[in-house]
Amino acid sequence: MEGSMEDVRSTLLVQELAGMRSKAVPRQYIVQQEDQPTIAATASVPIVDLGRLSQPDGDANEAVKLRQAMESWGLFMVTNHGIEDALMDNVMNVSREFFQQHLGEKQKYTNLIDGKHFQLEGYGNDQVKSDTQILDWLDRLYLKVDPADERNLSVWPKHPESFRDVLDEFLIKCDGVKNSLLPSMAKLLKLNEDYFVRQFSDRPTTIARFNYYPQCPRPDLVYGMKPHSDATILTILMVDNDVGGLQVLKDGVWYDVPTKPHTLLINLGDHMEIMSNGIFKSSVHRVMTNPEKERISVVLFYFMNLEKEIEPALELIDERHPARYKRVKIMDYLAGLFEHFLQGTRVIDTVKI
Numbered sequence: 473m474e475g476s477m478e479d480v481r482s483t484l485l486v487q488e489l490a491g492m493r494s495k496a497v498p499r500q501y502i503v504q505q506e507d508q509p510t511i512a513a514t515a516s517v518p519i520v521d522l523g524r525l526s527q528p529d530g531d532a533n534e535a536v537k538l539r540q541a542m543e544s545w546g547l548f549m550v551t552n553h554g555i556e557d558a559l560m561d562n563v564m565n566v567s568r569e570f571f572q573q574h575l576g577e578k579q580k581y582t583n584l585i586d587g588k589h590f591q592l593e594g595y596g597n598d599q600v601k602s603d604t605q606i607l608d609w610l611d612r613l614y615l616k617v618d619p620a621d622e623r624n625l626s627v628w629p630k631h632p633e634s635f636r637d638v639l640d641e642f643l644i645k646c647d648g649v650k651n652s653l654l655p656s657m658a659k660l661l662k663l664n665e666d667y668f669v670r671q672f673s674d675r676p677t678t679i680a681r682f683n684y685y686p687q688c689p690r691p692d693l694v695y696g697m698k699p700h701s702d703a704t705i706l707t708i709l710m711v712d713n714d715v716g717g718l719q720v721l722k723d724g725v726w727y728d729v730p731t732k733p734h735t736l737l738i739n740l741g742d743h744m745e746i747m748s749n750g751i752f753k754s755s756v757h758r759v760m761t762n763p764e765k766e767r768i769s770v771v772l773f774y775f776m777n778l779e780k781e782i783e784p785a786l787e788l789i790d791e792r793h794p795a796r797y798k799r800v801k802i803m804d805y806l807a808g809l810f811e812h813f814l815q816g817t818r819v820i821d822t823v824k825i
């Protein structure tokens with residue numbers, strides 16, 4: 473196959489593959505012709521000023537932008553969010569330092585138990601389930617950060633030394649950002665202001681995921697991350713200051729999401745779409761690779777308590793507005809996620825009425 477390099481084990485870390493500086497990529501990374509990356513348009517992704525939005529009487533302009541973002545893009549940028557530039561830079565720096573270490577150091581946190589049994593938490597790549605699976609051009613570190621008493625500290629990096637403290641500080645700040653956004657989102661639906669905040673009141677789960685996308689010789693054939701939507705209520709995403717690559721699908725067209733240093737990106741997840749009975753849209757997004765530059769992103773996935781069920785807010789349902797999604801156990805929802813991701817289909821379609 474064009475551009476392929478046949479003899480490389482699929483389980484190599486992408487960083488190792490990139491280090492070989494070959495002009496070709498192993499065939500496991502090459503997507504089917506009909507799914508190959510296409511040219512994208514540049515988007516005017518909505519930008520919401522959080523300071524203004526959360527003023528006591530709200531700011532009508534910001535609320536209009538938020539509505540547009542929630543109803544059509546499913547993704548928006550947030551400025552004036554109150555997180556210091558220095559903290560954001562620190563999070564990026566410790567993440568970069570982690571990925572730049574020797575492989576042996578990172579393997580201490582591997583997501584393969586005994587070198588073969590895959591677990592979500594830790595450092596490595598996606599679970600490889602079959603020979604025909606198409607792999608993404610990234611390595612990642614995946615940490616469950618909440619509930620805090622469920623942290624598996626054996627996969628939390630000890631180097632760089634400040635990693636844990638910096639992450640903890642960032643988590644607290646991002647929780648504040650989330651909690652300032654949620655009441656405005658509820659207001660747009662005429663729900664009680666604390667409707668969404670309440671969903672997080674009883675042992676919610678938060679995952680931190682650090683994505684590392686090395687340079688890739690064939691951005692035309694390979695994805696950094698395949699198209700998907702997040703199975704969260706919402707996701708906070710901090711992307712590389714100057715290397716783009718994230719794209720979002722709107723009305724059937726892929727748009728580049730421009731980089732804008734020190735802003736945060738908010739992705740609405742499937743569970744927000746379900747709770748809003750489809751008024752809000754979760755974003756379908758993907759990541760392109762870059763032939764010259766590596767890229768890092770830091771992602772916080774916010775779920776409610778995984779033992780619970782999710783359904784459209786009852787306040788939004790009446791005879792004229794029937795429920796558009798079935799009630800579903802979050803655990804069951806998540807169980808189907810990876811398979812759908814590989815197939816390029818969406819779990820949310822399976823719960824639509």
Ligand SMILES: O=C(O)CCC(=O)C(=O)O
Nearest residue numbers: 681683711718759769771
């Ligand atoms: O790296 C990015 O910009 C996006 C990552 C992402 O979509 C994810 O981790 O779910």
Ligand SMILES: [Fe+2]
Nearest residue numbers: 700701702757
């Ligand atoms: Fe995502």
